[in-house]
Amino acid sequence: NAGVTQTPKFQVLKTGQSMTLQCAQDMNHEYMSWYRQDPGMGLRLIHYSVGAGITDQGEVPNGYNVSRSTTEDFPLRLLSAAPSQTSVYFCASSRDHRGGSIYEQYFGPGTRLTVT
């Protein structure tokens, strides 16, 4: 299994540009999420999904959109990039928690985004 994959690894955008960060997993996980990592702030949840067709906002959703049309893919869209969105973005997935079990999340390698 490839696990969780993310593309691109690096990206530089100009203010106002839009782009999509790709995330895919081959573990048949129902739950997927996007985090951003900033120095001294840990990871903060942007959006998450508990299954195809279902998404919800996390702690810092403004400026980002998501959709989940398949179990495998969970792209993150930046609508109009701003310098404040310069960060490292991580996608993660895990098994479905709704049966009451607690599962760990598996993380992708990350996308380093710079907005100038």
Place this chain on the structure above:
Amino acid sequence: AQSVAQPEDQVNVAEGNPLTVKCTYSVSGNPYLFWYVQYPNRGLQFLLKYITGDNLVKGSYGFEAEFNKSQTSFHLKKPSALVSDSALYFCAVRDGGNRLAFGKGNQVVVIP
């Protein structure tokens, strides 16, 4: 909302000495706690989790964590640190559903 705190920014330890990385938590209800490690330019890797039961949880790479309900702590430990343990360590708590709330992270530096 649930939260965790990692009070130290950096932990320096000599190779072969015991390593402890501190984490305290604040939850309403049962705490579900996790430790992850991040090596340079990599994603996070799961180390261990506490769900219920034994207060000493064993995980990957020789790490273990001690859950202490009275002190609301979940400290990560390793009896003998290796240089290869130098990394960024994150404590996290389940914050409803499958959502995780992370601490700010602790940089661990193991000195040869």
